[in-house]
Amino acid sequence: MAAAAPLLSVENLSVEFRTRDGVVKALERVSFEIRRGETVGVVGESGSGKSVTAFSIMRILDPAARITGGRAFFDGVDLMAIRESELESRRGRDLSMIFQNPRTALNPIRQVGRQIGDVLLRHGGVGRGEVRSRAVELLAHVQIPDPERRYWAYPFELSGGMCQRVMIALALACGPALLVADEPTTGLDVTTQAAIMDLIDELAQAKQMATLLITHDLGLAAEHCERIVVMHAGHVVESAPTAELFANPRHPYTAKLVAATPRPGVALDDLAAIPGGLPDLRGDLPACRYSSRCEHYASFCDDPLPVQEPAEGHTVACWKPL
Amino acid sequence: MTAAALRHARYVVTENPITFVAFSMLLMLLLLALLGPALAPYDPLKSDTANTLKPPSARHWFGTDQLGRDMLSRVMVATRLDMAIAFSAVALSFAAGSLAGACAGVFGGWTERIVSRISDTIMAFPLFVLAMGIVAALGNSVFNVILATAIINLPFYARMARAEANVRREAGFVEAARLSGNGTMRVLAVHIYPNCLPPMMVQASLNLGWAMLNAAGLAFIGLGVRPPTPEWGILVAEGASFILSGEWWIALFPGLALMLAVFCFNLMGDGLRDLIDPRRRT
Amino acid sequence: MRLSFIRLFSRRLAAAAPGLAGVVVVTFCLMRALPGDPAAYFAGNAATKEAIEQVRVKLGLDKSLPEQFVVYLRDLARGNLGQSVTTGQPVRTEMLARLPASLELTLTALLLAVAIALPAGVLAATRPGSWVDQVIRVLTTAGVSLPTFFTGILLVYIFYYLLGWAPSPTGRLDSLFPTPPRVTSFYLADSLIARDLETFRACLRQLALPAVTMALFVMAPLARMTRASMLGVLGSDFIRTARASGLSRRTVLWTYGFRNAMLPVVTTLGMIFSFMLGANVLVEKVFAWPGIGSFALESLLASDYAPVQGFILIMATLYVLLNLAIDILYGLIDPRVRIEA
Numbered sequence: 009m010a011a012a013a014p015l016l017s018v019e020n021l022s023v024e025f026r027t028r029d030g031v032v033k034a035l036e037r038v039s040f041e042i043r044r045g046e047t048v049g050v051v052g053e054s055g056s057g058k059s060v061t062a063f064s065i066m067r068i069l070d071p072a073a074r075i076t077g078g079r080a081f082f083d084g085v086d087l088m089a090i091r092e093s094e095l096e097s098r099r100g101r102d103l104s105m106i107f108q109n110p111r112t113a114l115n116p117i118r119q120v121g122r123q124i125g126d127v128l129l130r131h132g133g134v135g136r137g138e139v140r141s142r143a144v145e146l147l148a149h150v151q152i153p154d155p156e157r158r159y160w161a162y163p164f165e166l167s168g169g170m171c172q173r174v175m176i177a178l179a180l181a182c183g184p185a186l187l188v189a190d191e192p193t194t195g196l197d198v199t200t201q202a203a204i205m206d207l208i209d210e211l212a213q214a215k216q217m218a219t220l221l222i223t224h225d226l227g228l229a230a231e232h233c234e235r236i237v238v239m240h241a242g243h244v245v246e247s248a249p250t251a252e253l254f255a256n257p258r259h260p261y262t263a264k265l266v267a268a269t270p271r272p273g274v275a276l277d278d279l280a281a282i283p284g285g286l287p288d289l290r291g292d293l294p295a296c297r298y299s300s301r302c303e304h305y306a307s308f309c310d311d312p313l314p315v316q317e318p319a320e321g322h323t324v325a326c327w328k329p330l
Numbered sequence: 331m332t333a334a335a336l337r338h339a340r341y342v343v344t345e346n347p348i349t350f351v352a353f354s355m356l357l358m359l360l361l362l363a364l365l366g367p368a369l370a371p372y373d374p375l376k377s378d379t380a381n382t383l384k385p386p387s388a389r390h391w392f393g394t395d396q397l398g399r400d401m402l403s404r405v406m407v408a409t410r411l412d413m414a415i416a417f418s419a420v421a422l423s424f425a426a427g428s429l430a431g432a433c434a435g436v437f438g439g440w441t442e443r444i445v446s447r448i449s450d451t452i453m454a455f456p457l458f459v460l461a462m463g464i465v466a467a468l469g470n471s472v473f474n475v476i477l478a479t480a481i482i483n484l485p486f487y488a489r490m491a492r493a494e495a496n497v498r499r500e501a502g503f504v505e506a507a508r509l510s511g512n513g514t515m516r517v518l519a520v521h522i523y524p525n526c527l528p529p530m531m532v533q534a535s536l537n538l539g540w541a542m543l544n545a546a547g548l549a550f551i552g553l554g555v556r557p558p559t560p561e562w563g564i565l566v567a568e569g570a571s572f573i574l575s576g577e578w579w580i581a582l583f584p585g586l587a588l589m590l591a592v593f594c595f596n597l598m599g600d601g602l603r604d605l606i607d608p609r610r611r612t
Numbered sequence: 613m614r615l616s617f618i619r620l621f622s623r624r625l626a627a628a629a630p631g632l633a634g635v636v637v638v639t640f641c642l643m644r645a646l647p648g649d650p651a652a653y654f655a656g657n658a659a660t661k662e663a664i665e666q667v668r669v670k671l672g673l674d675k676s677l678p679e680q681f682v683v684y685l686r687d688l689a690r691g692n693l694g695q696s697v698t699t700g701q702p703v704r705t706e707m708l709a710r711l712p713a714s715l716e717l718t719l720t721a722l723l724l725a726v727a728i729a730l731p732a733g734v735l736a737a738t739r740p741g742s743w744v745d746q747v748i749r750v751l752t753t754a755g756v757s758l759p760t761f762f763t764g765i766l767l768v769y770i771f772y773y774l775l776g777w778a779p780s781p782t783g784r785l786d787s788l789f790p791t792p793p794r795v796t797s798f799y800l801a802d803s804l805i806a807r808d809l810e811t812f813r814a815c816l817r818q819l820a821l822p823a824v825t826m827a828l829f830v831m832a833p834l835a836r837m838t839r840a841s842m843l844g845v846l847g848s849d850f851i852r853t854a855r856a857s858g859l860s861r862r863t864v865l866w867t868y869g870f871r872n873a874m875l876p877v878v879t880t881l882g883m884i885f886s887f888m889l890g891a892n893v894l895v896e897k898v899f900a901w902p903g904i905g906s907f908a909l910e911s912l913l914a915s916d917y918a919p920v921q922g923f924i925l926i927m928a929t930l931y932v933l934l935n936l937a938i939d940i941l942y943g944l945i946d947p948r949v950r951i952e953a
Contacts, residue, residue, distance in 0.1 A: 096858050096861070098858065099857065100856070104856065113849045114853065115850045115853075115872070116872070118868075164948055178853070454632075454634050454635050454932055455927075456928065458886075458889075460638075462912075462924075463642045467642040468645060543759050547760070547890075567761075570898065573765050574781075576773055581765050585759065585762035585766070589759065593753070596757050600753070
C-alpha cells in the first residue's frame with residue numbers, strides 16, 4: 009500500500025493574502041499526501057487555513073491571494089506550475105470540489121440538471137443528445153427522488169440536503185480521481201449530515217475515488233477518514249492514521265483538540281477548551297505559530313520547526329512531541 | 331467617539347483624494363454662491379452694446395454675449411441661483427419625504443397606503459416630464475421650479491425612510507418605547523426618525539446634482555426661471571443659437587460650470603457613501 | 613412553465629393599472645391648475661370674448677369639475693386628445709405623426725448605449741483595479757454629471773462647426789432628399805426597405821448626433837450598474853463552483869456571470885427610461901428633431917395647452933408600459949420571481 013505513488017502530494021505550499029492592513033501569511037510550507045482511494049481529513053479551527061489549502065490546490069483563490077511557493081503533484085503533474093487553461097481542463101474531470109452552503113454554491117437562475125449538463129458537456133465526453141439522460145442518471149445516483157422532474161428544478165426549490173446531493177452529482181459527473189469536500193455538512197441538520205457523509209463514502213468506495221475532507225469537526229473526521237491532517241494557523245502540525253492520532257496524539261494542539269471533541273462516554277463538562285486564540289497572521293510570526301498558546305513552550309521552539317516521525321505514517325511538527 | 335469619527339474621516343479623505351478634491355471644489359462653489367455678486371467684475375445685467383459677442387480676452391475672461399454682458403459675471407452670479415434651487419429643492423423633498431416615509435413605516439395601515447399611492451403615482455411619470463407639467467401648470471417662477479423638483483424627488487426619500495422605519499418598527503422599538511411610557515409620536519421623533527437619516531444623506535447628496543440638472547433643463551426649455559435672470563440653464567440656452575455661428579463661449583462656460591457642480595455633488599455622494607457604509611463600496 | 617408566464621403577465625398588467633389611473637388623474641389636475649383662465653388659453657391669444665365663451669362651452673369648462681373629469685375620461689376612452697390651437701389639427705393626429713420620430717431617436721440611442729455600456733461594464737469588472745477599470749469609472753462618474761442639452765450643443769459645435777462632419781442640426785432629413793415611402797415610419801428602416809441607400813445614409817447622418825447625445829447620457833448609469841453588478845456576481849459562491857468544475861472562462865463569464873448580473877441592470881432600465889423620455893424633450897429642442905417633445909414645447913411656448921396635456925399623457929403611458937415590459941423581462945430571467953417555491 010505504501011509502495012504506490014500518492015495521487016496528490018502537496019509539498020511546502022505557501023500562500024499569502026494582500027489585504028488593506030498588510031500581508032497575511034495564510035499558509036506556510038503545508039505538506040501532506042493522499043493516496044488513491046484514500047479518505048483524508050484536514051481538521052483545524054476556523055481560520056487555520058484548511059479551506060485556503062483546498063482552494064490553493066484547485067487554484068480558485070481570491071484575486072488578492074498569491075501562491076508564494078510549493079508544489080502540488082497530482083498524478084505526476086505539478087498543479088502549481090501548469091497553465092491556467094490546462095488546469096481548467098483538469099478541474100471537474102480529474103479532481104473536483106464540493107462546498108459549504110450548497111444553495112448559494114449553485115447558480116440560482118439555472119436549473120440544476122442543466123448545471124450538471126454543463127459539466128458533462130465540458131469534460132464528460134457526452135454528446136448533446138445524451139446529456140440530459142446522463143444528468144438524470146447522476147441525480148438518481150445521488151439518491152435524489154424523482155430525478156426526471158428534479159432535473160428542471162431550481163436550487164431555491166430544493167432543500168439544503170438536496171442541493172448538496174446535486175453538488176455531489178456535479179462534482180462526480182466525470183468520475184474524478186479526487187474529491188475535495190470543503191465542510192460539506194456545515195449548515196445541514198444532523199440527520200442530513202449523516203446521510204450526505206454516507207453517500208460520499210459509498211460513492212468514493214464504488215469508484216475508488218480519493219476524498220479530501222475538510223472540516224472543523226474532529227468527530228466527523230474520525231468517523232469517515234482513514235488519515236487525519238491537523239492544521240493550526242496555516243501550518244500542518246500533525247498527520248497520522250485516525251486511530252493512531254486519537255490514541256497517541258503527539259502535538260500539544262492535537263491533544264487538546266482530541267480532549268475537546270465530544271465523544272460517547274465523555275461528559276460535556278469534561279471537555280476542555282483550548283486556551284488563547286489564533287495568532288495574528290500579519291507581520292512577523294514565530295517559527296512555531298502555536299508557541300503563544302503552548303504550555304510546553306521553550307526557547308528552542310523559536311528555531312525553524314523540524315518534522316519528526318515518531319511512528320510509521322505519523323508525522324508531527326514539534327521540537328518536543330508528547 | 332468624535333475622535334474616532336474624525337480619525338475615520340481623515341482615513342477616508344486620505345484614501346480617497348478624489349473625494350477630498352470634490353469636497354474642496356464644492357466649498358469653493360458654495361463660497362461663490364454666497365459672495366458671487368460681490369466678486370463679479372461687472373454687473374451681470376448691464377449690457378454694453380459696443381462690446382457684443384467678444385471672445386474671451388483679458389478684459390472679459392469668459393467673453394461677452396449678444397448684449398455685451400460680461401459672461402464671467404453672469405456665470406458667477408448664476409451660481410447662487412442654481413445652488414439655491416438645488417439645495418432648497420432637496421431640503422424640501424428630504425424633509426417632506428422622510429417624514430411621510432417614517433410615519434408610513436411606523437403607523438402602517440392607511441398612512442402607509444396613502445403615502446405609497448402618492449409615491450407610486452409620482453413614479454409613474456417620467457420625472458422630467460412631470461416637472462415640466464407642474465411648472466407649466468403653476469406658472470414660471472423660482473418657487474415653482476423648487477416645488478416641482480422637490481415633488482419629483484419625494485418618492486426616493488419616502489421609500490428609504492419607510493424601509494428604515496419598518497425595520498425598526500418590526501424590531502420592536504415602538505413596543506419597547508410604549509412600554510416605558512412614551513407616546514408613539516415621541517418614539518417616532520426621538521428614536522426612529524434620527525436613525526433613518528444617515529443613508530438618506532447619501533441619497534440627498536446624489537440628488538443635489540440631479541436637482542440642479544433638472545432645474546437647468548427646465549430653464550433651458552423656457553420653463554421656470556426666465557431671462558434675463560442669470561441661471562446656468564438659461565445661459566446655455568442663450569448661447570445655443572450662437573454655437574452655429576461659432577461663438578462658443580456663451581454656451582460653453584455656463585455649461586462647464588453646471589457640469590462641474592453636478593460632478594462635485596456626485597463625487598461627494600460617492601465619498602459619503604464610503605464614509606457611512608463602507609460595505610457598499612463599488 | 614408557459615402557465616406561469618401567463619400568470620406573471622396578467623399579474624404585472626394588473627399591477628400597472630393603478631399607475632395608469634394615477635397618470636390620468638394627475639394630468640387632469642395639472643391641466644386644470646393652469647394659472648388664469650383655461651378657456652382663454654385653449655382658445656388662443658387672439659380670441660375675442662365670445663370666442664372664449666364658445667371655447668369654454670365646447671371644452672365643457674363651464675361644467676363642474678367632476679363633470680369635466682367624466683368628459684375627460686370619455687374623451688380619452690375614445691382617443692380624443694383635444695385640438696391644437698396653433699396647428700388647428702386634432703392633437704392625436706399631430707402626435708401620431710410625430711411619434712415615430714421620437715421613437716426612432718430614443719430606440720437608436722438605447723441600442724447604442726446598451727451596445728457600448730454593457731461590454732464596458734463587463735470589461736471593467738473583469739479587470740478590477742486596472743487602468744481600464746479606472747478610466748471607465750471616471751468616465752461613468754463624469755457621464756452621469758453631463759447635462760444632456762449641453763452635450764448636444766458641444767457635439768454640434770465640435771462635429772458640425774469645427775469638423776464639418778455632421779450635417780446642420782435641422783431635423784430628420786435634409787430637404788434635398790425625399791422622405792422614404794412609409795412602411796414603418798422609421799426613416800432608417802423605410803429607406804432600407806425601399807433600397808434607397810443614399811437616403812439611408814442621409815438619415816443616418818442626421819440621426820447620428822442626437823442619438824449619440826442621448827446615448828451618452830444613458831451610457832454612464834448603465835455601465836456603472838453593469839460593472840457593479842458584474843463585480844458582485846463574479847465574487848459569489850456559484851461562480852467559484854463553476855470555476856472548480858472547470859467550465860470554460862467564456863461559459864463562466866457569460867452563462868453564469870453575465871446572466872445573473874443582468875438582473876439588477878434590468879431593474880435599472882426603469883430609471884433609465886425615465887431619464888430618456890425626459891431627455892427626449894431636451895435633445896429634440898437642441899437638434900430641431902420633429903418629435904412629440906419639440907411639438908409639445910412649441911405648443912407650450914405658444915400657450916397652446918392641449919398638445920402639452922396630450923404629450924404628458926402619451927409619455928407617461930409609454931413609461932408605464934415600458935415598466936411593465938421590464939417587469940416581465942425580469943420575470944423571464946429570474947425564475948424566483950415567477951415560480952412560487
